[in-house]
Ligand SMILES: Nc1nc2c(ncn2[C@@H]2O[C@H](COP(=O)(O)OP(=O)(O)OP(=O)(O)O)[C@@H](O)[C@H]2O)c(=O)[nH]1
């Protein structure tokens with residue numbers, strides 16, 4: 136068994152996670168991308184968080200940062216048209232040289248989900264679908280402004296439309312009976328523009344989704360289960376997140392406070408630490424007691440999600456992942472500090488991100504049905 140995975144151990148891999156962000160046109164995806172980046176450039180964030188991100192392409196970084204700064208004047212990014220954009224960010228551990236790896240953020244044109252495209256754009260859709268296959272984690276944005284107006288029916292239609300489009304793409308993309316192995320296995324439902332619901336928490340959001348679309352969600356799970364190989368390794372709609380890129384005026388649509396964001400600090404933990412946590416849960420479900428990381432790698436090898444390559448190097452974090460004891464945060468802090476001392480950027484970052492997932496202070500913003508309450 137060990138021989139078969141030795142290829143994975145040549146050289147020390149760094150993190151490489153791909154995040155796909157979906158939502159209809161106008162649901163706030165591109166604004167979220169620039170807020171995510173701009174806000175993480177702020178000194179206040181860098182000191183507090185233990186890690187930092189930088190755009191690999193300098194001009195893209197400048198564009199995102201400028202777009203973040205312009206938000207304070209209510210100048211917002213234009214609609215994303217025609218093609219999807221993949222933005223690469225390098226991740227660094229604070230206080231350490233060298234790279235911990237990268238996050239690739241895939242921003243899709245929202246109209247992709249609502250309009251039938253032909254010829255060139257039809258082909259682009261297929262290319263976009265290919266890019267989707269590289270992703271590890273997907274965020275589905277439920278547009279708070281639409282929810283306000285159209286209530287639960289909007290959530291229903293959104294999830295149904297999404298499932299139908301996946302089915303159509305599947306037909307265009309794969310042959311009968313074939314299955315896709317690399318495919319996002321963790322799908323998180325997000326309430327974007329959550330600033331429009333200042334009195335609500337993530338439990339309210341979960342209840343809205345459940346009341347309006349529990350059956351649609353289970354159909355989506357079913358369809359994704361039919362598309363992917365290793366279909367027991369998936370987590371669709373088990374995690375919920377509130378997001379807001381800034382505080383907007385609900386009447387005028389102007390930005391009231393560009394520093395008031397919700398949930399942005401959970402995106403990195405969900406993109407990087409949550410899949411590791413799920414890998415542990417899935418392997419326990421499949422095998423009972425899990426005794427070695429090599430065995431876990433074996434199990435998930437065909438899914439070829441990128442995180443598996445660095446799993447053996449974050450073992451100290453991995454084994455703590457489903458620890459629910461109160462002392463978990465301290466244990467992760469100890470792992471982070473020890474990794475920083477050793478100069479191990481990968482484990483430093485992963486330990487810092489894993490700690491955010493278990494942090495009580497996020498409980499009104501992030502909810503996972505897999506966690507004990
Ligand atoms: N209240 C509120 N409004 C927001 C927020 N983020 C974006 N908006 C509003 O939503 C509009 C559309 O946002 P975009 O980020 O362009 O939406 P998109 O999902 O990228 O749309 P496409 O590119 O067409 O797919 C913005 O111009 C803002 O008016 C938010 O956090 N809160």
Ligand SMILES: [Mg+2]
Nearest residue numbers: 164165214215
């Ligand atoms: Mg856009």
